Amino acid sequence: MRWMICCIWWMILTGHPSFAQADLLERQPIDSALIWLEDNIIDNPAPYHSIALNTLVRAYRTNDHLLIADVHDLLASWHAYHRPFTYDSVLYHSQKAVLQLEQTNDQIRLADSYITLASDYLNTNETDLGQELIFKSIAIYENRSNEAGLAKAYRRLASLYNGEDQTELAIKYGEQALELSRKNEDLPTMGVTLLELTTAYRKAGQLEKAYAAADECIRISENSLPMPDYIGIPMRAYSNRGEVSLQAGNYELGLNDHLKAWELAKQAAGENQGTDTYRIGIANILLAQEKYGEALPHYLAGVQAFEETESSVYPLIWEHYRDIAICYEQLGDLGSALVYQKRSKAVHDTLMNNKMANLESEALVKYETGKKNQALLEQEETIRQQKRIQWLSIGIAGSLAVLFVTLFYFFRKNKKTNAALAAKNNENELLLKEIHHRVKNNLEMVSSLLKLQSIKVKDRSTKEVMQASQSRVQSMGIIHQKLYQGRNLGTIEMLDYFKNLSENIVDAYGAHEQVEVRFVMEPVELDVDTAVPIGLIVNELLTNSLKYAFPEGREGKIELSLREIAQNQLQLIVADNGIGRKEGSLPQGTGFGSQLVRLLTDQLQGSIQADYQNGTKFYFELEKANLN
Structure with a gap:
């Protein structure tokens, strides 16, 4: 259900169970801790993260790969929802979950995990990696005849191709996903698939189909899906339908839909900064009506919300910067207009460079094909002239083909080498964290043995010596714990370390x-x-x-x-x-x-x-x- 969490991750709710409850959970069976973590992932009480990490340590001690993957999935969802750190934390736990599941025989669970990790890659614009994982999941679902899984995979492909502006492919896979989810009466998947089809139909200029998809999505959401668990679907449906109305020139209907989406967001999350992202749609309608003064505050609030919620991967923010520049220009504030125009260009250039990097091999193939077609046209023209020039042209075309094939070969080889090096580097980092984790566990075992031995010793001085040794071992164990939990594998943050150390000793x-x-x-x-x-x-x-x-x-x-x-x-x-x-x-x-x-x-x-x-x-x- 990560897609639902990512849609409304900014809906911050409060909850504060006592730390006595947290201590009690850490002594309960691990299944009880998992149930508590699942029930409290949205409320996010104060000790949630520490309880989750403690549960992860306990799971690793069981060597149960499915159990370990469960805890990593929960941590990934928690990071995606609340964003206490960078998005790398989400990727880290999703990758660890996949590694654990690859060591089991639960292929369907593995395919589901591929879909989840693919979504995380798409959220960071790593489309090549995301697409590869989606097709891996499709192979598993097809082999197991799992139509529900195929529907989710096709829906993810539709989302990917929508982001790449490959509208025909987005419609193709979106319609396949809708057919399968409708057949299996999977209403949540139907809802999010209709969202993708609304966008794809709109981009293709098929506005009647776009309206119909949005209407059906709203009807399913309001009549059949439990709220507020799926509140993100109707919010996006009203917003998407508003964009269709904007493209059709029906500004009043579009404005009403965008206002409805914003109202749903505020109902779900209150006056939270994240709700202001839905003001962008309102601003688009007002801009189309040339109401620049009314549009500007909505644009500024929406852009600020995207910036403050770490939405650097949001691909359309450059358009919003451009539209803000237009508003300032029309209002006579040329200095501010220039500032936002520069921001728009900088973000747009970065996105284009990333897109070129992702599609570079495809671009080469298209370029080579174009050259060959040009060579054929030149050859036909040469035939009309003389034989000698014909063979010369064929020779030049052949040389160019060899050159392009050679360049293409070395480019692919270099790309594979770089990918292998990057994978090896990631593997080494994961291994180093695992080493620190195991060293910490071994030191913890030594500390426990000293504690057990000290209990049986009657001589007071000997008991004190063993307790002191136990404390020294624990102090080193905390260091290795901080290493595998921290962002930097080579350094320790001493204030946090001192707090943990002193708490253990005083306790x-x-x-x-x-x-x-x-x-x-x-x-x-x-x-x-x-x-x-x-x-x-x-x-x-x-x-x-x-x-x-x-x-x-x-x-x-x-x-x-x-x-x-x-x-x-x-x-x-x-x-x-x-x-x-x-x-x-x-x-x-x-x-x-x-x-x-x-x-x-x-x-x-x-x-x-x-x-x-x-x-x-x-x-x-x-x-x-x-x-x-």
Whole structure:
């Protein structure tokens, strides 16, 4: 159902279940967590993402490929709906779902996943990859005689060819999809197929068919589809019918339809920024009526909505920039008109370059065919003159044909090589993330073994040593977790890491009500070789503060600070307002933690100072490890 989510992804609703519920879910069977994730994907409560990632980790431990694919699909849908990050996050989880399903025997599920990933590629203008996956899915559906799946695949082809302005192909596959979905009484697929046919018929100038398709789509939506789950279909249907009316010159009917589409959007999402995208249709009608002053605010609001909702892949935004320029020009604001005219040209040039890149091989074939036809015409003319010129022309045509065939061969070979290199690079990135994931799991297993062993140990000092070792292993495990979850495989964001680390340590000592940990720092990204020693230093000092600084339930605060003081120098401060320590008194415990802190400081070519007035404060000046 990703197509439905992408149609109305900007409909942000609020929901805030308690974090106690999130903790409870993480202890429930994984099937219960999946049900909760499916039920709450639109409401998006605060802990949704963390619960989903935790469920993904649990799924990988089962080695159940179908289960892992389910969680990746949910995460992809969540990213597509709410867009907390770039669209690459959607692609990442969709690709992972396909990789998992390719290791199963569920071919229909695999074909469905191909369709989903193809849609994601089309949303990023990667039409070659999207088309390839759609035809893969068609082969599976045909082999399994799955008409419902074929209808969805043909509908996706219609959408692809509409975007490429290949209207005849869009109509061909759209009509096939409509026939199959009507036969199987698949009303949602019928609805979205009629949307594509409305657009295709309009582009082909078949306005009566376009009106009929839009009317049927609206009738199905309002009478047979549950709302608000499918609210995106009637919204688009009214908007598409408005475009047909605009092309037919029926401005009043078109304006009413666009206003209806905008009203449905506001009913579904409230006064959300995304609803303003439907104001573009209103502006188009007003522009056609030469009501430039009325059209301009609708254009500006609609374009701003597209820009703020990461719709850089939206192919028609260059036309809206152009129309804004026309409005400004007619209103006498030539400076603003020039600004938007330049924007329109820049976006249009980019789209044309992308389209040429996607269709380059097709263009070569057409170019070569044209040359051959020209050669044949020249040959016929030469025959009327003399034999000698005829053979000369044939020779030239043959040489040109060889040249073009050679160029075409090397072009295809180079394209395949580049595609293979890109695929290998993506594969290596996925493998590296998988390695970090497995290292984190192994460290987590070591930590669990230490915890189990410490439970059975009766000697207090031995138990404390094992608990300290467990904490150190966890600190390194969190680093590898951040690596495979982050955007950059080579760096760690330390503020987020410190928050996770301190939460684990405070939770281990049950000190949430007693001790508050503050972070007096901005986000800092460090390489792994620097982050690991610093993480271990902070782990030791936090542990010592919790063990010795606040005896007998005393309340207190711990402050962490990390910042760059020079180009390659770092300052780390760990301070508490506990009981401190008298000058000359011996440190508590075995002393191994203090020795480890000094060794790690030396490893980073650093220095350490301690201040025991008003608690305990440690100052470190450290050098980034990648310089050594």
